[in-house]
Amino acid sequence: MPVQSTNPEYDAHLPEWQMMDDALEGECAISHNPKYLPKPSGMVEAEKLDPTGNAYLYLNYRDRAQYEHWVRDSLRSMMGLVSRLIPEINLPAGLKDMEDNATADGFDLKQLFLRMVRQTISHGRTPLVVNVDDSGSPYFSTYAARNAINWDTADQGGRQDLVLAVFREFRKKEGDRYSHDCVTVYREFYMLGDVCYTAVRGDGGDLLEEERPLGTVGNNNQLIRGLEYIPIIYCGSTDNSPGVDEVPLLTMARAAVKSYQLSADYFTALHQTSHPQPWVAGLDEKVELSVTGPSAAWDLGPSGSCGYLEFQGAGITAVRAAMEDQKNAALEAGAKVMDASGTESGEARKTRQNDQHATLHSIVITVAAAIEQGLRYAAEWTGYNPDDVTFTVKPEFIIPEVDAQVLAELQKAVAAGGISWDTYWQYLTTGKLPERAYDEEATLVSDEADSGRGLNLDNIDAVEKTAGRRQPAPGADDTP
Template sequence: MPVQSTNPDYDAHIAEWEMMDDALEGEGAIKRNAVNLPKPSGMVEAEKLDAAGNKYLYQNYTERAQYEHWVRDSLRSMMGLVSRLIPEIKLPSGMKGLEDNATSDGFGLKQLFFRMVRQAISHGRVPLVVNIDDKGEPYFSTYATRNAINWKVGAMGGRQDLTLAVFIEFRDNKEDEFDHECKMVYRVFKMIEGVCHSEVISEDGSILEASQPLGTTGADNRLVKGLPYLPVIYCGSTDNSPEVDEVPLLTMARAALKSYQLSADYFSSLHQTSHPQPWVSGLDESVELSVTGPSAAWDLGPNGKAEYLEFKGTGIEANRKAMGDQKNAALEAGAKVMDVGGTESGEARKTRQNDQHATLHSIVVTVAEALEQGIRYAAEWKGFDPNQVVFTVKPEFIVPGVDAQVATQLLQAALAGVISHESYWLYLTTGKLPERVYADEQARIDNPDPEDAVT
């Protein structure tokens, strides 16, 4: 089979991921995809008679439709909650630089964590790959969900583990430095005789980068120890197995799309009630009507007659109610923090927000575990003890307030050397004190960070 082959689960979920891509991009993307708004039968028949001449009917129908950005706004609200979280990070001494430079574009572990949480919320799946650059330093790459096209799981040392992972990548077309077109290639990770190999293949099947083993190398650039696993993690919304997880915001996206479809009829109906259609009959052959409007008068001749066909709009209210039902359905999905005033009781709002926090709780925990596993892969690749790696996040979304009296007492304790300045500053910025054992706190008192000094 060709390298473009896809996993059956990928085929089953690609439509959902593409829907989420459009939902997050917004109204422009929704309207560019005609599948999102089916043509009414009358417009289909009109285009059969004259496709070019009657094309404007569907264009006007689409232009009047309105897509609500509930998904994008909800994601922003959720990330506002997540941005308050502070990861606990511990790395081997030789990997400290990873904390501030962990991604292929130069951002640190905290920013990588936020990126992964965002994608886990919006698509339910974050393909994470651990790699080593030309200087021998580890870094992480994440792929768009739709670009992780194939994977296989097989028996490895008595356990079920990844044996194949294929990703789509895009490379610049270097023939024109001002051109933004990219060529598509396929990066393949696979197990060969118990060692992970990587290669890059073009769309036509030619080899761009020959298959080579991944692992630690010696001074003469010879492979010392090959990786006995694929450095690939499929982070999900509920767990980190390669199987596809549910998309947390999918219910909201579907409600927003249905509201968009209803709005096309709703606003078209409003337009038609405001523009009644004139009709005339009994005109002499010599009478020509070429102008209409409030500034025009018609001479219909002695036998002419004119009246209006008015659109009564009987279904307008039903459409408006159906759009409101879709909005309520989106809110009930528990994925958006918003104040809906009198339409929702305080207890209902509390229940909905607690449900959202539960969803975020599982996502934050899952992403932190995936990232910690990735860092451990990098540590093992570099020859460090992976057990020294810690990356944990406590999903506490309600930040306690800062008590002025407690802050004063902590300041005095920091100045007296009873607690570290770092612990005092953490309380001021988050309202929380770190959970440390006595020895760790004493070490921070004995070896303070100059940047955390209290003056």
Template sequence: MAVTSQNPQYAAMLEEWQEMEDALIGPRAISDGGVIYLSKTSGMIEAESLAATDNSPLTPEQAKQLYLAYKRRAEYPLWVKDSLRTMVGLVSRQEPEIVLPERMSALENEATSDGFGLKQLYLRIVSALLTKGRKPLLVEFDDAGNPYIATYTAETAINWMTRDTGGRQDLTLVVFKEQRLKENSDEFDPKYEDVYRVLDLVDDRYRVRLLDEAGADIEGEEYPGLVGGSQATSLGFIPVVFAGSTDNNADVDEIPLQTMAKAALKYYQLSADYHTSLHYTAHPQPWIAMNGDGDMRITGPMAAWMLPEGGTCGYLEFQGAGIEALRKAMQDQQNAAAESGAKVIDIGGAESGEARKARQNDQYSALYSVCVTAAEAVEQALKYVAYWMGIRPDDVTFKVEPKFSKDEVDAAMMQVVSNIVMAGEAPRTVLYDALRKIGLTELTDEQLDSLREGGDGLPNLEDA
């Protein structure tokens, strides 16, 4: 097996993760994706084929412009990015319970390789779980012997293996794909190469290697010890935690915001046809029928055609019979995205934490579940640090019991759904229908309009 080999679950999800990454970047990444996200019409394909033949009335560049114009008219909404910002903002109000022994106390304010503390690490994990369903963490020590937690993306953990140990699944192999600056690289134009950090167990001893694509050693193998990197007493496990949206085992989890991203992508595809139809409607095609000479050099609203006797002219106008159907389909996607966003943020009112989590076991996208698993992942990484340093793991605590107030949830839900609706300039009824459909309110459209505008004497969302 080559070092570049991929776990089957990884290979199956790679395209989904890339799609989510592009959804977060927004219109530029989606547009750059070309036909991956927006197929060419049959007419465009035929035009490009015709342009490649001899004596074609079209040049290849002219044929290419047909698709580019079609793609430029398409509109990709920022639903995923805006909703993620709202959700992480809601989570950021939660204060974690942190208990660290004296020797580990520095981690509270400097836990990551780039110098951020545990709460910022926690929020990064929550963000990654919402958008990728996965966040790998690796416990490491720097050259000065200080512990830290290295973070990886879902796309960089390309392979892993587990074994059953007393009914528990323990990691036996983890491979991370990293990028390293090439030697003699220009400081103003750096070049990078792929390297592979291979973590495995050899005779129950934790081993670390750095290999190139051919599997050759770049650095000598190491067997990190229990205290500060000493090899006297080797570590007996791989200190990696795979944070997930539903649990923290090594398996790939569901992506909570994927439904919203799919709706945004479908909206983008529909909008290309919708705006192209509007473009054709606004630009009718002139035609003439005549014998003899006439003056047709200039056309436009301020110019006249000089036709010979018996000549006729007119416009071929695009009727746009399907425009309304396209608009309705785009609104349906907005509605679907609004519902999915509200379901992600739903935390179940006044239920207890355990009751809420039990109720949401079949809702892989529940924000509450993501908060809990993210906190558990941080705590597990800290326990690995403690064990490695010779400290009792039970002396370490990192817990977050999400306690969102009803007002906070109502405001966040309203913001998520409103962002989706207003980004596409759809009627507010789409927003209101989504709120009623998820059971957040029973207020009428008129009452909700007044509520949004700060009307007095109306019941608030908590009473709805």
């Protein structure tokens, strides 16, 4: 089979990824692709009679349609939440440079994390490749889901491990620095015996870069170390196995496309109700009518008659209701933080936000795990201890609020010696109580009492003001 061969899962999910690409690009991509707005049968028949002269019918129909950018706006909202998260990174001394220079184009690990989250939200899949440059320093490369065309797993020492991965790449043609024309090549990683090999091939399968063990560097093809596995992680929306995961925003994209289709009928109907079609009958052969409008008068002759064919628009309300249904379907997918209407209750909004946060939670966890695994591959490859590597992200998207009643009860408990100053302070500054056992809390209370560091009622006001999180007591006047 040729190098362009694709995995069956790839073929099954490629239309979804293409739809997501178009949905994110926006109205230009959607409106210029006729598959998203099929021609009505009347326009099809009209173009059979005169393809050129009647083409305007569909163009006008298409141009009146309106595509809602729910998917793009939702992705921006979700990334706004994720951008607040701060990764906790620990690397061996020899890999510290990767924290600030981790990707093939020179960006840091935080940027890599955000890129992977964005791609996983929008397409449900982000292949992450660990490689080394000519100096032997490790780095990461990522690929779009649609360019990871083939992969395979097989039994490797009793485990199902990756044995093949093929990626499509685009290289700029040489000879014209102003041109943006590219040629397509295919980079493959595969197991040959117990060592991972790599090569680059052209469309015809011809070798553009010779087959060599992954990790061969320098002009003398020195091998820093052969790998017994393929250092690629297929980061997904639910797990990091090579199989294709679901696309989190796909439901919203489908609803947006359906709303776009309905809007073509809706706005065409509105247009037709505003512009009734005049008709004439019984004219003499000598009578010619070539001008219409408020400034024109017709002489119909002795037997002529005229009138208007008015579009009643009985179905406009139904179409509008269907468009609202699609908007509600998109919101119920839990992928956008926005008010459906001014009357939406706080509980309904919280339900949608919690659904969104659950989706983001799983994606943040899988992306962080994928990057950590990649860093461990890099550490093992370059001779460092993989156990010294950590890359973790706490997926906390809601800013906790300090409850005034809870704070008041904690204040009483501190004064009575029932809880520690540390517990009070953590709730005051974070809105959350620390998770620890009763014995640990009792030890803290005892230690603070022995050292004289416990709170008293005289300095609690000062502490609250210092924290900047002072909450008014129930029923108190909170005016400045």
